[in-house]
Amino acid sequence: MAQLIFMSFQSLGLTDALLKAVSQQGYTEPSPIQQKAIPVILEGKDVLASAQTGTGKTAGFTLPLLQILSQREKSKYRPIRALILTPTRELAAQVYDNVRSYSEFTDLRSVVIFGGVNQKPQVAAIRRGVDVLVATPGRLLDLQNQGVLSLKRIEILVLDEADRMLDMGFLRDIERIMDLMPKKRQNLLFSATFSKDIRKLANGILHHPVTVEATPENTTVEAINQKVYRVAKGKKTGLIIKLISDGNWKQVLVFTRTKHGANKLCKKMISAGVSAAAIHGNKSQGARTKALAGFKSGRVRVLVATDIAARGLDIPLLPHVINFELPNISEDYVHRIGRTGRAGASGEAISLVSADETTYLRDIEKLVGERIPVSIIEGFEPDPNASTQPIKKQQRGQNRSSRNNSNASKNSNNKPKNNSRRSRGNRR
Numbered sequence: 001m002a003q004l005i006f007m008s009f010q011s012l013g014l015t016d017a018l019l020k021a022v023s024q025q026g027y028t029e030p031s032p033i034q035q036k037a038i039p040v041i042l043e044g045k046d047v048l049a050s051a052q053t054g055t056g057k058t059a060g061f062t063l064p065l066l067q068i069l070s071q072r073e074k075s076k077y078r079p080i081r082a083l084i085l086t087p088t089r090e091l092a093a094q095v096y097d098n099v100r101s102y103s104e105f106t107d108l109r110s111v112v113i114f115g116g117v118n119q120k121p122q123v124a125a126i127r128r129g130v131d132v133l134v135a136t137p138g139r140l141l142d143l144q145n146q147g148v149l150s151l152k153r154i155e156i157l158v159l160d161e162a163d164r165m166l167d168m169g170f171l172r173d174i175e176r177i178m179d180l181m182p183k184k185r186q187n188l189l190f191s192a193t194f195s196k197d198i199r200k201l202a203n204g205i206l207h208h209p210v211t212v213e214a215t216p217e218n219t220t221v222e223a224i225n226q227k228v229y230r231v232a233k234g235k236k237t238g239l240i241i242k243l244i245s246d247g248n249w250k251q252v253l254v255f256t257r258t259k260h261g262a263n264k265l266c267k268k269m270i271s272a273g274v275s276a277a278a279i280h281g282n283k284s285q286g287a288r289t290k291a292l293a294g295f296k297s298g299r300v301r302v303l304v305a306t307d308i309a310a311r312g313l314d315i316p317l318l319p320h321v322i323n324f325e326l327p328n329i330s331e332d333y334v335h336r337i338g339r340t341g342r343a344g345a346s347g348e349a350i351s352l353v354s355a356d357e358t359t360y361l362r363d364i365e366k367l368v369g370e371r372i373p374v375s376i377i378e379g380f381e382p383d384p385n386a387s388t389q390p391i392k393k394q395q396r397g398q399n400r401s402s403r404n405n406s407n408a409s410k411n412s413n414n415k416p417k418n419n420s421r422r423s424r425g426n427r428r
């Protein structure tokens with residue numbers, strides 16, 4: 001991980017229990033976002049942080065949060081004192097793993113709750129007493145409505161990947177959650193991008209925040225070898241299988257725009273003898289966890305994912321990312337290719353672009369500030385007669401039903417298929 005100047009975790013003022021956990025993880029130096037965020041959070045200030053996944057942001061907010069809680073007096077009833085909100089189940093599970101590792105040598109207790117799985121074990125865990133709760137908004141509101149948990153004693157709130165929460169239509173849920181917490185608390189907002197909506201949200205939540213930034217995005221993009229293959233739409237599947245087989249690539253993350261597209265491509269890969277799994281919002285939690293575990297262990301060569309499902313996944317040292325289709329939201333391109341070259345390793349990002357994606361490619365090039373080199377592979381040429389009319393865009397947050405009280409409690413049953421994500425009607 002890139003460093004600003006040499007700095008140790010000790011010099012950030014962390015306690016021995018946390019330093020021991022950090023060294024057990026094998027981290028030798030704090031990442032830039034950790035160097036900047038940890039001291040400010042320890043001072044009790046509100047923070048507005050610009051950081052993508054892969055920058056070490058999770059430790060950046062978790063370590064000081066644990067330190068603050070462990071140094072304050074505990075009540076014997078163990079009310080929830082810190083809440084970390086994440087947009088997706090996978091991210092919640094990942095953040096929770098981090099919280100558990102970093103708190104190993106403290107006496108703090110943590111629990112994770114998210115939809116799509118039976119709520120009973122989550123309820124039982126909460127009843128045993130929790131200091132740090134990691135949650136997705138839907139399940140949190142469901143359990144709050146059932147009277148399983150109270151947010152009245154929250155001292156620290158973290159909104160992780162706040163931009164993605166807004167993209168997923170969680171604004172109303174976030175506002176309702178704010179109303180359930182005491183006004184006086186420390187707030188930490190982490191976001192990869194700073195749109196007008198994020199600034200508005202930040203203004204409403206944060207008090208005199210200190211702004212901290214990780215390495216600028218374009219540095220990350222520059223470290224990645226980006227390529228475009230112009231190809232006829234109908235020849236993309238053949239081309240992707242050729243690239244993976246010829247290159248003998250062992251671990252490839254492929255992005256499609258829709259859930260249906262992810263399933264279709266996955267099936268075709270498997271028929272062609274390439275082991276693949278799909279991960280998207282319509283898959284059960286169990287299926288997603290299994291697909292991710294298979295990919296991480298190397299059993300599954302290709303993971304086909306939609307943007308939202310892939311968001312926040314921690315897959316270290318990923319050599320190849322392929323955009324089977326370009327995203328219609330240019331920022332998603334940066335998130336997607338940021339999957340390569342993580343924690344200092346370099347990577348290759350390939351986009352298969354058909355005529356109808358020409359406008360998206362131009363928008364992306366504008367955002368990253370460079371022309372991406374284009375090649376054509378023999379036998380997989382673009383169709384000269386195809387229309388360059390763009391595929392219809394879907395706006396983020398469109399078609400999403402916002403939850404109300406009665407909905408929230410309806411969604412609180414134990415059937416995984418009936419969870420809030422499904423009712424949001426997104427295509428990802």
Ligand code: AMP
Nearest residue numbers: 027029030031053054055056057058059
């Ligand atoms: P994050 O951005 O929080 O998703 O973290 C990305 C990856 O970086 C995770 O695998 C962390 O375990 C790892 N990481 C976090 N902090 C450090 C550090 N100081 N040195 C090395 N790796 C780190």
